[in-house]
Amino acid sequence: MTLAADLRQVLGTDQVLDHPLDMHIYAKDAGVTPGEVAAVALPATTQEVAAAVRISVRHGVPIVARGAGTGLSGGAVPTKPGLIVVLTRLNEIWDVDEAAQTAWVGPGVINLDLSKHTKPLGLHYAPDPSSQSVSTIGGNIGTNAGGPHCLAEGTTVSHVLAVEMVTAEGEVVTLGSAAPDPLGLDLRGVVVGSEGTMGLVTKILVRLIENPPEVRTLLLAFDSIEASARTVSAVIAAGVVPAALELMDRPMIEAVENFRTCGFPLEAAAVLIAEVAGHPAAVEAEAQVVARAGAEAGATEVRIAADELERELIWLGRKSAFGAVAYAAPDYYLHDTVVPRTRLVETMTGIYEIGARHGINMLNVFHAGDGNLHPLVAFDSKEPGMLEKVKAAAHEMVILSIEMGGALSGEHGVGLEKRDLMTKVYAPIDLDAQARLREAFDPQGILNPGKILPEGSRCYDFGLVANLESGATP
Amino acid sequence: MTASPADEWRVEPPPGVAAETLTVAPPSIEAIAEVLGWASAEGHRVLPRGGGTHMGPAGGEPPDVVVMTSALNQVVDWQPEDLTLVVEGGALVSEIESALAERRQSAVLAEHTAGSTVGGMIAAGVSGYRRLRYGPSRDRMLEVTMATGDGRVITAGGRVVKNVTGYDIPRLSCGSEGSLGVIGRMCLKLWPVPESAASLTLDDVAGFAGLYRPLALLETELVITAYIAGTPEEVAAQAEAVGATPRPGLDWPGPLEEANQIELRVPPVLVEAAVSKVRDSGAAAFRAQHRVGIVTAGFGEWAASRLDELRGWAEGNGGAAVVVAAESESVDRWGAPPGSLDLQRRVKQAFDPLRVMVPGRLPGGV
Structure with a gap:
């Protein structure tokens, strides 16, 4: 029997797709590279996920977990004809425990829906990627997603206490617990950010955080990127970790204002959005620290949102950034690298130089407080040679970030897009260690193969066992 | 035992290690790796050792080789404006914390660290009381x-505060108990130390409810204390809200002195129940971390039946009872192993294929 026919026996006819049109749709995520699909399964329970995995293993077909498909790195794109296991139907929220400040959720629950659900209890789920109104918590686990408010609260891994997961063998295992410091190695922490290469997460115990009693949002305008970046460093050095510190450059400010009037100063070279949150007695003082740091760095305007409406307007501007770009150009390519905060100015100078040299239309909006850059290139892929130009510039920007002591990805994942750049960050022996860890979870390499680690990472050349083996078989 | 490449790094065995045990303090991570490679080839059991403060109860087979990290004790790089610190595994927590304090920063590790090394505390997976506010120590691990x-x-990992470039081996090393290898160097995420801090004595745990994101909420056999920090105005306002007189600074309770200690790890909502349990079981002293879910209790003498009872209750509630110290040679430190035992074994093997690193030390004999 075919894979699809086998799957239908367990999942039912409607929950398995193998029409060429359906398979075409699932061949891509929000990135730019398509893959090849063998079939699509839409399980509704853990047991169905486990059954689908076992069937696919029997057929020798690779398995690719997928949430909402909003990933930008190709994490959900199969590198060889694969079974796409779509987890969006596992979208229940169980056991919201107000006293414990936890909830069990399905991987298909949309990020923002969880915070909406727990709002009446005065609680929220902290990671807030820009895609939060459409991306799923399962997908967020895949990439260890961040967001503006991860500056003070940490990324997804700090908010996931336990996961139930279907292993590469199709078994169900729970990693982590409601109790702190679960016994043994922290495998939960390894699974978060593993892009479906270690298992398919089917249930998640998340930590919820109390909504801050007081929030102050500031908008600071500068006549140079340097001045805005200096403000970021000064705020951190002053001992304040704001809830968010977001930077937008002039092209992005213009795009946003063209798209939606949010009152951003059009003449500014950069706008810094800072949010401080916490106890009412502290928030005002911290807002003043931010305002002072901005003024000392030469801010041309310091605006403290007077009310909730003004605050919402500032955030609407920030969160409209990607929509604004989509409005301005048919395609965009969004980067995600991280540099030490102290090297923001140098890195941004280099990134602008790269953009200018390639003659591309670049806009910037990013998590400055974390040093997490998101240069975004707006373009039209129908223009001949354009995609190649965009990718060449992207490559240079990533290399620059690495040279600055940074990382390949802060929150979008390595996926397919950055896989081959891993060799620029890690030595072969480091990649081999990563490959061994992956092999421990998935000895057959059936779970999302061809992601995160470049081919040949597991090179069997390192360590004693390699020597012993090569000695035994000359 | 054949001649070791490590003879030149040989040192006196520290207290608690048999005098004849080969003990080495290699001068670099590469030198440590050389010793471990040799131990793997020879099949010698290795015990990594930092300050020796969190070794757990004695028992099991003694090691053939003890690897000290004491020669790796340097701060490699500290970027105050990045809030990151690169430090070697054998550095003393107390020393790095006092250096960081000069710029009002902290790695927020455990509060009582006499003689503890950073690498040792990370390997032991020990977090401080302030984890309620700042998260467990593993959240500090950026690079290893x-x-x-x-x-x-x-x-x-990497020396940046946000990173998904590959698998999270830095976090995995936290709590690995030396079972994967020796932590030679790490990059830690730092936190600024708030301007003002205070300790508040409360009449009962109900008082905790009125506080916004305290550093810690502790209950001992003697007293209930909330620890808060922030701007001076915030600290004053929080103290007033719960009707307590703030004592400036954080006066943490002393470490437990008893030779027998059991740590209950339970869902945070069960801390009050856990406190009743340890009181009923005759604890001489205890430290309960409300909203975290850890209650550590000290006992004058060892009683296996008491461990069985506390463990039965904790495990029945999705938690664990871990023996921290015991005046008994044969004690099951962990209790029931996690359901992921097979995966745990395979992950250990990925780093330690010949099982020389403290074999059997992890739960379930991994």
Whole structure:
């Protein structure tokens, strides 16, 4: 029997797709590279996920977990004809425990829906990627997603206490617990950010955080990127970790204002959005620290949102950034690298130089407080040679970030897009260690193969066992 | 035992280690890897050791080789404006914390660290009381360089505060109990130290409800205390809200002195119940971390039946009872192993294929 026919026996006819049109749709995520699909399964329970995995293993077909498909790195794109296991139907929220400040959720629950659900209890789920109104918590686990408010609260891994997961063998295992410091190695922490290469997460115990009693949002305008970046460093050095510190450059400010009037100063070279949150007695003082740091760095305007409406307007501007770009150009390519905060100015100078040299239309909006850059290139892929130009510039920007002591990805994942750049960050022996860890979870390499680690990472050349083996078989 | 490449790094065995045990303090991570590679080839059991403060109860087979990290004790790089610190595994927590304090920063590790090394505390997975506010120690791990059981030197993570470049081996090393290798160097995420801090004595745990994101909420056999920090105005306002007189500074309770200690790890909502349990079981002293879910209790003498009872209750509630110290040779430190035992074994093997790193030390004999 075919894979699809086998799957239908367990999942039912409607929950398995193998029409060429359906398979075409699932061949891509929000990135730019398509893959090849063998079939699509839409399980509704853990047991169905486990059954689908076992069937696919029997057929020798690779398995690719997928949430909402909003990933930008190709994490959900199969590198060889694969079974796409779509987890969006596992979208229940169980056991919201107000006293414990936890909830069990399905991987298909949309990020923002969880915070909406727990709002009446005065609680929220902290990671807030820009895609939060459409991306799923399962997908967020895949990439260890961040967001503006991860500056003070940490990324997804700090908010996931336990996961139930279907292993590469199709078994169900729970990693982590409601109790702190679960016994043994922290495998939960390894699974978060593993892009479906270690298992398919089917249930998640998340930590919820109390909504801050007081929030102050500031908008600071500068006549140079340097001045805005200096403000970021000064705020951190002053001992304040704001809830968010977001930077937008002039092209992005213009795009946003063209798209939606949010009152951003059009003449500014950069706008810094800072949010401080916490106890009412502290928030005002911290807002003043931010305002002072901005003024000392030469801010041309310091605006403290007077009310909730003004605050919402500032955030609407920030969160409209990607929509604004989509409005301005048919395609965009969004980067995600991280540099030490102290090297923001140098890195941004280099990134602008790269953009200018390639003659591309670049806009910037990013998590400055974390040093997490998101240069975004707006373009039209129908223009001949354009995609190649965009990718060449992207490559240079990533290399620059690495040279600055940074990382390949802060929150979008390595996926397919950055896989081959891993060799620029890690030595072969480091990649081999990563490959061994992956092999421990998935000895057959059936779970999302061809992601995160470049081919040949597991090179069997390192360590004693390699020597012993090569000695035994000359 | 054949001649060791480590003879030149040989030192006196520390207290608690048999005098004849080969003990070495290699001068670099590469040298540690060389020793581990040799131990793997020879099949010698290795025990990594930092300050020796969190070794757990004695028992099991003694090691053939003790690897000290004492020669790796340098701060490699500290970027105050990045809030990151690169430090070697054998550095003393107390020393790095006092250096960081000069710029009002902290790695927020455990509060009582006499003689503890950073690498040792991370390997032991020990967090401080302030984890309620800042999260457990593993949230501090940004990058790790480790000598693996079979003598490789590997690095994972990066020196930035946000990173998904590959698998999270830095976090995995936290709480690994030396079972994967020796943590030679790491990059830690730092936190600024708030301007003002205070300790508030409360009449009962109900008082905790009125506080916004305290550093810690502790209950001992003697007293209930909330620890808060922030701007001076915030500290004053929080103290007033719960009707307590703030004592400036954080006066943490002293460490438990008893020779027998059991740590209950339970869902945070069960801390009050856990406190009743340890009181009923005759604890001489205890430290209960409300909203965290850890209650550590000290006992004058060892009683296996008491461990069985506390463990039965904790495990029945999705938690664990871990023996921290015991005046008994044969004590099951962990209790029931996690359901992921097979995966745990395979992950250990990925780093320590010949099982020389403290074999059997993890739950379930991994």
